[in-house]
Amino acid sequence: MTQLTRFSLAKIGPLLGLVVITFILGILSDNFFTLDNILNLLRQVSVNALIAFGMTFVILTAGIDLSVGSILALGSALTAGLLTSGMDPLLAVCMGLVIGLILGAVNGIIITKGKVAPFIATLATMTIYRGATLVFTDGKPITGLSDSFLFEMIGKGYVFGIPFPAIVMVIMFFLLYFILQQTVFGRQVYAVGGNEEASTLSGIKADRVKIWVYSLTGMLSVLAGIIITSRLNSAQPTAGSMYELDAIAAVVIGGTSLAGGRGRITGTLIGALIIGVIDNGLNLLHVSSFYQQIVKGVVILLAVLLDRKSP
Template identity: 45%
Template sequence: MSGDKSKNTSFGTKILLGIRPHLMLLAALFLLMIIMSFIAPNFLTKGNMLDIMRVNSIKGIMSIGMTLILLTGGIDLSIGATFAVAGAVAASLIGGGYSDYATSNLIKLPTLIAIIIALMVSAMIGMVNGVVITKLRVEPFIATLAMMTFARGITYLYTGGYPINFKPIPDSFAWFGKGYFLDIPVPALIFIIVVLVGGFVLKYTCYGRSLYAIGGNRETAKLSGIQINKNICRAYIVMAVLSGLAGIIMTSRVASASAVAGEGYEMDVIASVVLGGTSLAGGKGTIIGTVIGIFILGVIENGLNILGIPTYFKIIIKGLIIILALGYHAFSHTSKKRKVTV
């Protein structure tokens, strides 16, 4: 990372130092945006930029959680299912939520309480993930794969397979997905808050630093007195709450919750986090990188949409770009290493 870290560096230099490892990615993002603005004239409009912000904030919120998980050397495949659970729970509890499946309409609560309950349900899913991984010592991949199936099943049972729609959607709830605060879409605002909090926690708190330590070398972390199990559990809970939050925002935005919501999101989220330089092996990664990763994929997606490229070419291009970007990253790193060793 950055070479000198004297105590009296100003805030501006600190930010610059933070961005330095991601210069290449950032340059790639800007290059992409410039190319897009030439190909599609309405790309660089305020409306489109806000749209990119809003669309990507949902997966963005989840990627911040995924960054924590990957830092510990784990992985969470259950986030798409958690996303659906939270969305369904919130939608069914909020006044106006209506489903053809009678049991979903039984209880109605004020919006805020409904959201809190949905987040608590997500937290429980995360806690179970954490306990299964730390206490039963099941590999995160398998444990969360099982949870993915399980939580999806819970959503089907809870909703009876029927979508929950709103007749009509209360303003207090619609605000989360469709509202604006000072001209900024609310989902984007929530994303920015999550990013700032996430960045602060990872960089400046004991908990955040311990995640790096756990992912870097678990034995060393244990010997230096870090409570590994507790910290890993917390990471999975945070991850689940954030995916629940994303699910609730999405439900508000499309005014509907469905049992199949968020399927495959885990893969997109992991791809963007890794694109942002976070290592799947753990111990290496930053929030800034993740944000850049999210926007690179988001800008590509948006640009291809504006150009009207068919879906299947879109997914081919997305896959190629992930390989190219990561390949370049790895390539430049190995050549640096060689220089040092020789």
């Protein structure tokens, strides 16, 4: 009985959508169902998925993070800077992730201690972080980063024929799924988003939970940024702009409520895949990118409208 109620139509809705869209595109395009394309697609999806995983935590606490794209760019640029200064690639990557954590924590602190609405706070830091990136890079790409095998592996490598970024995505998915569903922290995230006052009165330190959530999102954004940087072997000052929109879209398509407290990271993975499949399939069909935007918007609307219909 318990299992049955947990497994409702609302939760398989996005999956159903993914299957339908995949089949339609598979029928329309001969190249869609090739192994190469599927692997390529998974690699493309991984960047958005990683950011969207973090965004899921943020949105579950009834927040929003518009600064993910800027954090991605600033983190990547700083990591690239460390690499060109000759730092060990592994250490530089770790430093990059810590930078992401700190940039995210700043968001969290402004939101909780400064009592600024998440939308406003991250709108401001989005601009600040982007500006800082432009200052640091002087508006030019940072190139010639590293020829270490390890660093190249992150964006371009394959393990048993599977793109490394896709593997990172899957590992992070399982890790974050576990955190959300099976740890005290995960429960606190849901509780704070569901009813912050009641959670606080139950002894949950809501501010601390939120700061961690934004920190996590910052770190995941830089992880996504490092994948791009490795792939291009350069850090672009404009990297990641508008990425927040795809990440929010993935979360919303996945059925997570913007009001907080309700949603699942599985849905977000499916949401990211839906967006990836649409981008990829329409590219294969040579549909103009102008039309692609319209299609994506319609899918987001459909997802939300259908979600509201199901009880």
